[in-house]
Amino acid sequence: MRPPFAVQSVEATATVDLASLTFQIRSDRIGALADGGIAIVDFKTGRAERPGQWLDPRPRATQLGMYVLAERNAQPDIEVRAAAYAQLRPDAVAAVGLAADANAWPALTRVSACKLDGWQALEVWWRSQLGALASEIASGNGIVSPRQSPLACRTCCLQPLCRIQSVRNLVEQSLDDE
Ligand code: SF4
Incomplete structure (x- = not known):
């Protein structure tokens, strides 16, 4: 009302x-x-x-x-x-x-x-x-930083175009190697 x-x-x-x-x-x-x-x-x-x-x-x-x-x-x-x-x-x-x-x-x-x-x-x-x-x-800041990451990515239709998962994989790999 x-x-x-x-x-x-x-x-x-x-x-x-x-x-x-x-x-x-x-x-x-x-x-x-x-x-x-x-x-x-x-x-x-x-x-x-x-x-x-x-x-x-x-x-x-x-x-x-x-x-x-x-x-x-x-x-x-x-x-x-x-x-x-x-x-x-x-x-x-x-x-x-x-x-x-x-x-x-x-x-x-x-x-x-x-x-x-x-x-x-x-x-x-x-x-x-x-x-x-x-x-x-x-300032051209283009950092990909989705709200509620990684939850938002699971239902995102842009996954095939987005590199965030490959970046996550690299981070996890480097942590495993330490
Ligand atoms: S998959 Fe990429 S474009 Fe989609 S919400 Fe995640 S970071 Fe954003």
Whole structure:
């Protein structure tokens, strides 16, 4: 259940500067909340990542983070109060995301549940974490480092093209030889 809001924009483009890079992004929907501020919504036909995982050491929901930072650039005087996936699965239609406070979007997880001191702290965290990732991209860092390795590799369709297993084999071989 979403709170009452008026659609402010659909597929609006905006930019966000991180490290030395400028990213152009297009958010699915931005809604103006009835009691002030905006909510950013991304439609998802797959399973949405739970907010409790968003602030993992390897960040998740980075797309929503980019949308929030881009809105901060585009409309600095307008408060972002929620960022959510609208999960559209036949077996699980739900809004999944973070809200600044209980009124912003009651169905979402409060940002304080992520041990952050308010929405501004979330934006600071996103800018720091996404900035670090942008720095890696800008410096040409191409290290293959999948999340939940090697679990993710077991179901990956890119195995025939990927060299990570041969690298693992070499590492195991050198350890055996020691
Ligand atoms: S097999 Fe390669 S491409 Fe696929 S998840 Fe593992 S490291 Fe990534």
